Amino acid sequence: MSKVSPRLNEPLVEVTPVARMPRSHSRPTLDLIHLARQSLGDKDRETEILALFDQQAAQAMARLTTLDSRDGAVAADLARMLAASARIAGAFGVASACLAYEAVVVSSSTGEAGRPALEHLGAEIALAHEVIGQLIGS
Numbered sequence: 001m002s003k004v005s006p007r008l009n010e011p012l013v014e015v016t017p018v019a020r021m022p023r024s025h026s027r028p029t030l031d032l033i034h035l036a037r038q039s040l041g042d043k044d045r046e047t048e049i050l051a052l053f054d055q056q057a058a059q060a061m062a063r064l065t066t067l068d069s070r071d072g073a074v075a076a077d078l079a080r081m082l083a084a085s086a087r088i089a090g091a092f093g094v095a096s097a098c099l100a101y102e103a104v105v106v107s108s109s110t111g112e113a114g115r116p117a118l119e120h121l122g123a124e125i126a127l128a129h130e131v132i133g134q135l136i137g138s
Contacts, residue, residue, distance in 0.1 A: 031090035
């Protein structure tokens with residue numbers, strides 16, 4: 001007769017290493033497990049991915065804030081590219097905000113309609129920037 005460990009009856013707890021910002025933010029700012037998969041566990045590559053994403057996000061946000069309201073197609077393309085980059089880095093909050101901004105820009109004829117979505121995207125990028133700075137010391 002085999003013995004069953006009493007621990008088998010305990011509930012499983014899933015632990016996911018994530019970098020979190022303030023508790024009021026419901027989702028992790030960066031999914032570090034996803035990032036590790038993307039970099040094949042290479043810490044130097046993780047740092048490079050995060051640094052590149054951080055730089056690209058800052059540049060994209062600067063460009064988005066200066067676009068004319070008639071440049072909706074350019075804004076949508078830029079948001080889509082940033083969303084892809086954010087997914088690679090595990091910044092799914094940024095990716096989601098990019099896609100929400102893109103949807104508003106594509107469906108609206110006025111630039112002002114996208115302002116709240118752009119502000120939300122900026123907030124997500126700021127959170128990611130802060131966490132990346134803590135992780136890689138930039």
